[in-house]
Amino acid sequence: MVGYSQIGLDTNVLIYYIEEHPVFLKKVEPIIDRIAEGKATGITSYVTLLEMLVKPIKEKRFDLVEQYKEILTSELDMVPLDESVSLKAAELRAKYGIKTPDAIQLASVISKNGEVFITNDERLDAVKEIKVLTLSDL
Numbered sequence: 818m819v820g821y822s823q824i825g826l827d828t829n830v831l832i833y834y835i836e837e838h839p840v841f842l843k844k845v846e847p848i849i850d851r852i853a854e855g856k857a858t859g860i861t862s863y864v865t866l867l868e869m870l871v872k873p874i875k876e877k878r879f880d881l882v883e884q885y886k887e888i889l890t891s892e893l894d895m896v897p898l899d900e901s902v903s904l905k906a907a908e909l910r911a912k913y914g915i916k917t918p919d920a921i922q923l924a925s926v927i928s929k930n931g932e933v934f935i936t937n938d939e940r941l942d943a944v945k946e947i948k949v950l951t952l953s954d955l
Contacts, residue, residue: 824848825860825926825947826893827919827936828868833952835869835885841937844955848935852892859893862902862925864918866895896925913943923947 826848833841834849852859866889873881889895896902898921905924909915915923923944926934933948934941941949 821932822857823860823926823929823931823933824852824857825922825929825931825934826865827922827934827938827941828861828865829937830935830952831861831865831889832869833937835888841952844952845935860896860926860929860931861889861893862896862921863898864921864925865889865893868918894929896929898925902928909944909946915941915944923949 830845830848832838834845838845849859851857866886869885869889870882873879873885902921902924905927906917906920909920909923910917919938919941922936923934923941923946927947931947933950934944935950935952935955937952939951939953942951
């Protein structure tokens with residue numbers, strides 16, 4: 818990830834980091850560390866917050882809800898869903914047939930001039946408007 822200063826992160830990347838995934842942590846930790854050290858900016862949409870809070874809310878772990886909110890909003894550039902992001906997401910959905918959350922994630926990173934989008938979803942490789950790297954690429 819050296820060389821990228823604007824790094825888009827899919828929800829799965831952050832979940833692997835927070836939950837210390839036994840396989841993927843070693844791939845995502847250097848990316849998150851680079852962002853935490855201020856060597857790059859991490860970009861994601863509020864879809865990430867939504868997706869990350871479902872499990873803690875379901876488990877009534879409101880302490881984790883607050884921790885996740887604090888971590889995401891203080892460490893990452895969180896992109897709101899506005900008109901321009903919505904239009905770009907619609908274009909991406911129409912062009913590639915990707916799901917709405919994925920289109921919003923990608924459009925959000927593109928709107929902030931992200932250089933790369935990191936995900937574990939290989940279906941997003943088809944998107945050409947931004948460089949997409951899957952964890953298998955790392």
